[in-house]
Amino acid sequence: MSSIKRGVSLYSFQNETFQGKMSLEDCVRTCAELGANGIEIIGEQTFWGWPEVGVEDAAVAEWHRLMQAYGTTPVSHDFMLDYKRYKGREMPFDEQVASVKNDIDFGARLGMKYIRALVSIAPEVLVAAAPYAEEKNIKILIEVHAPLHFDHPWIIRHAEAFEKAGSDALGFLPDMGMFLFAYPRVWKEKFLRVGVPRHIADYIEKAYEDRVLSEYVILNVQQMGGTGPAIAMAEVTRHNAAFEPKRMLDYMHRIHNIHGKFYEMTADYVEPSIPYDEIVAVLQKGGYTGYICSEYEGNRWIEDFEEPDSVEQVRRQQVMLARLLGEATVPSLKTPIAA
Structure with a gap:
């Protein structure tokens, strides 16, 4: 059985x-x-009012009670630092660092090992906060998220800054959405519902499969008479790509958590657009021993049409992951969620 562990981002729910x-x-x-x-967790989702107001000790105590009661482990607090929209001005460098330290403190209160940094945060900010993270025994992991990838100049800049700083408190959290090998069916179906002609939707899906440059896809859709939603469906190809999972191997020494992004799990436990069998094989080859945390994002593509069942979707992905990791027991639910 693999030493990789299974987890869930509560963002899925x-x-x-x-x-x-x-x-x-x-x-x-x-x-x-x-x-x-x-x-x-994402702090803003799980603890109302964070980070604008403090979280009371009672709420933190309840969090720890739940962790102990259910035998679960705090893994990561995903923080935001949207410094471009801070009080109508860009947040100065020192305030950015102070904000990261605030999230380090919060992560430490929750018993987290990691805090997730948005990819937009400059490496200099994270490097400046690293000594404080070391004191708190927390690692700051920048999320490598599509359309960025491990060969992107911005990610390379982070990697170089982390190595130069020499701090073990700096690392990466890859989002598996950057390995989108097929145009997700739930995306296509949503665009069809909002008016994209079938022949244009079929073309975009096939063009993505053939790895046609997004600029050509958008131009061709325009020439096919596509407008509005059709252009939007083509534009999505600019922000997603089938990058290579094996590129994680060169960075494995700084990869400590994984976002198991998925858009749809079929009844036979397959994510049709993301090659999890290949991904898990790469992680095993690299000696990864951290968590793969389910991150369901198909809900936003279907909620206009049907009520999302995030619990069932997460269950299916956990069954898939357990199988890929060689676990003998099939994950199952004992307690139904009340409607």
């Missing part, structure tokens, strides 16, 4: 938590029943 269908305890219990014992 955003529809259910926003609608009040799942409490934090429901989310944690669901993950535990699936054997996905690593819990990742």
